[in-house]
Amino acid sequence: MTGLTDLGIAAIRKGVVDGEFSATEVATAFNAAVAEAQVALNAFIVTTPEKALEAAAKVDADRAAGKPLGTMAGVPIGMKDLFATHGVQTTAASKILEGFKPQYESTVSQKLWDAGAGMLGKLNLDQFAMGSSNETSAFGNVVSPWRRPNDTAPLAPGGSSGGSSTAVSARLAPAATGTDTGGSIRQPAAFTGISGIKPTYGRCSRWGVVAFASSLDQAGPMARDVTDCAIMLEAMAGFDPKDSTSLNLPVPEWTANLSGDMKGKKVGIPREYRLDGIDPDVAKTWDDGIAWLKDAGAEIVDISLPHTKYALPTYYIIAPAEASSNLARYDGVRYGLRDLPDGAGLQDMYAATRAAGFGPEVKRRIMIGTYVLSAGFYDAYYTQAQKVRALIARDFTEAFKLVDVILAPTAPSSAFALGEKSADPLEMYLNDVFSVPASLAGLPAMSVPAGLDRLGLPLGLQVIGKAFDEQGVLNASLALEQRAQFTARPAKWW
Amino acid sequence: MSEYRIQGDTGEWEVVVGLEVHAQITTNAKLFSGAATAFGAEPNTQVSLVDAAMPGMLPVPNRECIRQAVRTGMAINAQINKWSRFDRKNYFYADLPQGYQISQLYHPIVGEGAIEIQLDDKDPDTKKTIGVERIHVEQDAGKLMHDQHPTMSYVDLNRSGVALMEIVSRPDMTSPAEAGAYLSKLRTILRFVGSCDGNMDQGSMRADVNVSVRKPGGELGTRTETKNVNSVRFVMAVVEQEAKRQVALIEDGGKVVQETRLYDPDRNETRSMRSKEDAHDYRYFPDPDLLPLELDDAFLEECRASLPELPDAKRQRYETALGLSAYNASVLTAEVETARWFELLLAETAAKANKPEADVAKQAANWLISELFGALNKLGKSLETSPISPAAGAELLALVADSTISGSIAKQVLEKMLETGDGAGVIVERDGLKQTTDTGAIEAAIDTILANNADKVEQYKSGKEALFGFFVGQTMKAMQGKANPQMINDLLKKKLA
Numbered sequence: 001m002t003g004l005t006d007l008g009i010a011a012i013r014k015g016v017v018d019g020e021f022s023a024t025e026v027a028t029a030f031n032a033a034v035a036e037a038q039v040a041l042n043a044f045i046v047t048t049p050e051k052a053l054e055a056a057a058k059v060d061a062d063r064a065a066g067k068p069l070g071t072m073a074g075v076p077i078g079m080k081d082l083f084a085t086h087g088v089q090t091t092a093a094s095k096i097l098e099g100f101k102p103q104y105e106s107t108v109s110q111k112l113w114d115a116g117a118g119m120l121g122k123l124n125l126d127q128f129a130m131g132s133s134n135e136t137s138a139f140g141n142v143v144s145p146w147r148r149p150n151d152t153a154p155l156a157p158g159g160s161s162g163g164s165s166t167a168v169s170a171r172l173a174p175a176a177t178g179t180d181t182g183g184s185i186r187q188p189a190a191f192t193g194i195s196g197i198k199p200t201y202g203r204c205s206r207w208g209v210v211a212f213a214s215s216l217d218q219a220g221p222m223a224r225d226v227t228d229c230a231i232m233l234e235a236m237a238g239f240d241p242k243d244s245t246s247l248n249l250p251v252p253e254w255t256a257n258l259s260g261d262m263k264g265k266k267v268g269i270p271r272e273y274r275l276d277g278i279d280p281d282v283a284k285t286w287d288d289g290i291a292w293l294k295d296a297g298a299e300i301v302d303i304s305l306p307h308t309k310y311a312l313p314t315y316y317i318i319a320p321a322e323a324s325s326n327l328a329r330y331d332g333v334r335y336g337l338r339d340l341p342d343g344a345g346l347q348d349m350y351a352a353t354r355a356a357g358f359g360p361e362v363k364r365r366i367m368i369g370t371y372v373l374s375a376g377f378y379d380a381y382y383t384q385a386q387k388v389r390a391l392i393a394r395d396f397t398e399a400f401k402l403v404d405v406i407l408a409p410t411a412p413s414s415a416f417a418l419g420e421k422s423a424d425p426l427e428m429y430l431n432d433v434f435s436v437p438a439s440l441a442g443l444p445a446m447s448v449p450a451g452l453d454r455l456g457l458p459l460g461l462q463v464i465g466k467a468f469d470e471q472g473v474l475n476a477s478l479a480l481e482q483r484a485q486f487t488a489r490p491a492k493w494w
Numbered sequence: 495m496s497e498y499r500i501q502g503d504t505g506e507w508e509v510v511v512g513l514e515v516h517a518q519i520t521t522n523a524k525l526f527s528g529a530a531t532a533f534g535a536e537p538n539t540q541v542s543l544v545d546a547a548m549p550g551m552l553p554v555p556n557r558e559c560i561r562q563a564v565r566t567g568m569a570i571n572a573q574i575n576k577w578s579r580f581d582r583k584n585y586f587y588a589d590l591p592q593g594y595q596i597s598q599l600y601h602p603i604v605g606e607g608a609i610e611i612q613l614d615d616k617d618p619d620t621k622k623t624i625g626v627e628r629i630h631v632e633q634d635a636g637k638l639m640h641d642q643h644p645t646m647s648y649v650d651l652n653r654s655g656v657a658l659m660e661i662v663s664r665p666d667m668t669s670p671a672e673a674g675a676y677l678s679k680l681r682t683i684l685r686f687v688g689s690c691d692g693n694m695d696q697g698s699m700r701a702d703v704n705v706s707v708r709k710p711g712g713e714l715g716t717r718t719e720t721k722n723v724n725s726v727r728f729v730m731a732v733v734e735q736e737a738k739r740q741v742a743l744i745e746d747g748g749k750v751v752q753e754t755r756l757y758d759p760d761r762n763e764t765r766s767m768r769s770k771e772d773a774h775d776y777r778y779f780p781d782p783d784l785l786p787l788e789l790d791d792a793f794l795e796e797c798r799a800s801l802p803e804l805p806d807a808k809r810q811r812y813e814t815a816l817g818l819s820a821y822n823a824s825v826l827t828a829e830v831e832t833a834r835w836f837e838l839l840l841a842e843t844a845a846k847a848n849k850p851e852a853d854v855a856k857q858a859a860n861w862l863i864s865e866l867f868g869a870l871n872k873l874g875k876s877l878e879t880s881p882i883s884p885a886a887g888a889e890l891l892a893l894v895a896d897s898t899i900s901g902s903i904a905k906q907v908l909e910k911m912l913e914t915g916d917g918a919g920v921i922v923e924r925d926g927l928k929q930t931t932d933t934g935a936i937e938a939a940i941d942t943i944l945a946n947n948a949d950k951v952e953q954y955k956s957g958k959e960a961l962f963g964f965f966v967g968q969t970m971k972a973m974q975g976k977a978n979p980q981m982i983n984d985l986l987k988k989k990l991a
Contacts, residue, residue: 084550097549104543106550208550214782243552244784322782325584328593329547333649346588346647373584373777382779 004029005171009075009228012174013116016059016074023056023063023074027118030076033172034120037145040494043157043166045081045139046089047121052076055118072235073116078167078176081122082129083109083219084208088119092210093127093137096330096337096357106208107240108177108219115235120173123163127359128327129184129212132431134162135422136361144192144415145170145490148455152493155415155457158188164222165192169490175223175232179209181216182315183411183435186447189222190410190460193449193488195481196222197229197474200467201442202247204233205240211326213319214245216439226448226478230254233470247468254471260479263297267476268403272308273434275412281453282409289407289450289461292483293476301403305395310388311437316429317372317385318440323362324369330357364425393441400466405476409434410447410460438464448477449486458488498669500707502741508710509737510717511673512665513729514702515680516658517690518634519562525633525657526553526596533696537639537650545655547591552783555580559657560787562689563603563631564797566659569687569804570626572607574794578630579786584777588649589636597660598630599778603787609663609683610806611675615824624676625664634658659690665704665714670730677701677726678828682805685830700724703757705736706750715740716750720757720764732757736764808833816840816855825863835877835884836862842888847895854895861891869908882911890918903927903975929978936981939972940965940989954990962986 004026007015016023031049038044059074084090084102091097105113113119127136133156134142144157144166157166161178165188168176178185180198189196197220204219211217221232234254240246269290274283290300332338332353339352358366372381399406411431421428438445444467447460461480465473500507524531527544544551567574579601582594605628613620636654638647661680667673681699684690691698701724706717718740720732735757740750754773755764803811805827812823826836840858844851866887870880890907893899899907899922910921922928930936943965944951954961969982 084548090549092549100549102548102550104548206550207552210549211783242554244554245782321779325582325594325777325779328584328586329549329591331586331588331593333588334546334591335548347586350586370777373779375775375777378777378779 005033005174008174008224009072009231012075013069013071013073016063017069019063023059023118024053026074027052027056027076030120030173033170034167037170037172037494041143041145041166041170041172042140043124043142043163043170043172044078044121045091045093045124045163048088048119049121051088052118052120055113055116059116070114070116070235071231072112075116075174076118076120077112078120078123078164078173079109080125080161080164080177080179082125082179082210083177084210085109085119085122088122090122090210091139092129093125093139094330094357094359094362095138096353097210097335098138098337100336102208104208107205107242108209108236111238112177112232112235117235120167123161123167123176125163126160126184127362128210128323129160129179129181129217130323130361130365131159132156132183132187132428133416133418133422134159135418136359138359141418142166143418145492145494146192146415146457147490147493148457153417156191156418156420158191158411158415160184161188161196161222165189165194165196168192168194168222168224170492170494171489175221175228177219177236178222179212179217179219180435180439181212181218181319182439183432185220185222186435186445186460186462187411187431189447190449190458190462191415193458193486193490194222194224195226195229195446195448195477196220197233197446197470197477198439198444199233199237199470200247200444202245203237203444203470205238205243205246207240207242213322214326215322216315216319226446226474226481227255227258229446230258230474249468252471254474257471258478259475260296260482262293262476262479265298265405265472265476266301266403267293267298268301268303268399268406270303270305270308270399270406270408272305273408275433279413279453281414282412282459285450285453285459285461286407286409288484289480292480293407295483296479298476298479303399303402303406305392305399305437307388307391307395308437311392311440312429312433314385314388314392315432315436315440316368317381318389320365320369321373321382322369324366324373327358327362327366330354332357361425389440392437396437396441396443396464404466405472406464407476408462408464410462411435414453414455414457414459434462443467444470444473446473446477448480448484449488450480450484451486452488456488458486497710498671499710500737500741502745504745506710507707507737507741508668509733510665510706510708510714511667511733512704512717513663513667513673513676514704515661515663515677516700516702517661517684517692518698519559519631519657519659519689520691521556521558521562521657523556523558524655525556525559525631527655528554528556529655531656535652537648537652540652541654545591545651547593553596553781555784555787556657559631560603560789561793561797562687563629563659564789564794565687565801566661566684566689567604567607567629568798568801569683570607570609572626572629573605574789575601575603575605576789576794577601577786578603580781580784581778582781585774587635588647589638589651589654591636591651591654595633595635596781596784597632600780601786602628602630604629609676609679611672611679612824613671613675615821618820622666622672624666624672627662627664629659629661632658632660665706670733673703673733674726674730677729679805682828682830686802686805688802694724694726697724701729703729703732703736705733705740707737707740707744715744716752718750718753718755718764720755721767723757728757728759731759731762732764735762739764805833812855816852816859818855818859822859822863826859829877831877835880838884839887839891842885843891846888846892854891857891857895858888861887865905865908869912873912881915886911886917893918893922897929897931897978898922899927899929900975900977900979903929927976930973930976931978931981933981933985936969936973936977936985939969939977940982940985943968943972944989951990962990965990
């Protein structure tokens, strides 16, 4: 049965449909893999083997009854613990929501269940999706299945979707949901040698997803390859009248239209992303990617995204500003943690609850956000950041007059060791330097594994597309995937 | 028009007033959640996941709330902003589940408009235009209940997320009477439009009263804001008390501080709630969960087309087309229910008399104002709870118009209608109240009266003509009120000639 956990979405569904194996067998195999890895990798906050089996049993029964099977039929997945799941604890990896069991199901997770997927469990993440290494989780950090040669130092799985990246990379799940606010799907995908796409802002409903920064948050799939991402994204996306920012557009047939042929396509290489002191392995991988896309028939065009250097500071004003307001609801009044010291009044309860419930990174961002929105600083920070955000979006609009997609590295380095950067928030924030601009512009962007660096750790390449052009992003990513021939996987040590 | 002045030790002072009125939008559903909005429901039964700010919940604007705000703006001839936006007003309180109120600070849906007030219905010179700076829509908060437990407070979220319009006036009012008239007029307009029920005792409408004082024509003084005042009378009292307090304070060498105050109706005074120093920093910013609100022409056209005739236009029409007095026209248009009732009564009356409405309008208006209002008042009822319908009223008026009964009998009939709920015709028939047009009977009565009062007849004939009324009265009394007054007049004149 161990062979089953090597399969991805398309292969599992095909096997189940063809009767090669049952959905129950698949769920059982992944449940076992999850259980075996839990202590060492800590990828899940809660596991729900019964949910995976229940969904599988339904698929098997439907198949036996000759009913049509969904696009995710028989595929057990990991659900990032930012998605509200009915009756199953939903924490955003924060103590403040420990024990919270929603009486509702997020739109995205519901769509996946409706497509025949089952839930292996709720995946660990950086607390409220704030972090790039999973070290801000209140439930212990996730450990990457990857290791440096002859070194047992635990490595970061990336963040914030670190439970997702580890689960997919370590074969604990064929796929997982992620969310991406400034790179939280792409950077962990790059760190662990898997694929992940953040679609255009508004493609996936945010209803039922614990909010970090509303104008940036976007759900997306993380999976073994581009095709699996396309299948899963199709299942997740779609207009939702319960989300005012949801795109009222039909979901394209991305999977059916997948093609790695780049003839006639122009690929932009943004000169501002070639930073001084760029990691030579990252630079080489990028050059490989350029060569692969040329090989696929694309024309390579040098482009300029002049406001790139302002993206990180802009992001670290806007995201905390929105977060400071979005997280005000965790006040101990209605749900989650309540810390009510003896004789405490309302203000004391707020202070005690939030002091005990939020981790340091969350508090830091709430304070930054509160500061940049406060009277006297609002114009200098928030208003200015919104203006720069518009300029960054305009950079992309101008660039996309010249090219179809943009190719860039996903992250400035391969996975770092846990603890290596957690002491310095600014150094940690720099991890998002290549991923944040597309987030600010609301554009679809994908990371695909491209090779290994000198330490034998995966590096990702990022494809950024025009708004609504997930197809262009997926196709260019497929062209890279076909040529990168990335087959490396972590040696099992857990 | 006399100016309102406060007499201080240092001379006269003028008061300057602006009102921010919160009006609950009449809809079945809340501004962003679709939850119900029934008043007086059991605590926490009108609450959706959005209203309780559960994790991951998102607001979706309720089209009807937006529509009502736009219609209200149109009713005060205000600029309608086709592009507006929602902002978050951030503060912590237990009745505010999101930790912010969704409001519109930077780009309200309705811009500049105006409301005309008239302090004296009979004096057009007392007209004044009060500017409205803006109307924006926002969410209401929930309610804390402090009487449920000895040491804990409970939260009722039924009101959480209910749609409010905040209607902000210019500081154009300079007396308690003007402030009262403005609030009354605004309430009338909202009720005509149907965008707010105006029930101030249920909290559907409440005002924040901004008051400052200055030497007449001088620089504006520092203002205070008295929050949540919930009646016209209290608003007037706040203006009066607050102006007096400020004048006394300044003349004592003190300074008015910008602060929030509360009104205590039992002691008729305002009290400081919090000063500007500990005012919140609300950290307003555009709500990233909501797209800007863009209104298209078709929507605006639908809003405009659905507006009813508004109080000012109606009042004008009552005066010019129906020939009513300014006073009557004003009374009949002060409440949407009154105007509705009057127009039904008028239509029925005109139909029964087979005459144009203008010909019977005065009769109908006079009866409604001087007879029905008084009679209902005695019973502690209003038009809304009136036991008789406009059609029943028209039936009574028709009996007077065709001389079946006299005006004085009509009063008795009305009382019986209110008592029994029976129709006027039935009562007149059953109680034998029909006017007598039997000349013989009236003549016989007159003869007896003239014979019994020979001295008065003598005085009348020698020029004391005022006695004519006495004879009419005596005759009517003898006829038990049922004689046709015109006939009595004619016959008396003949006999006394």
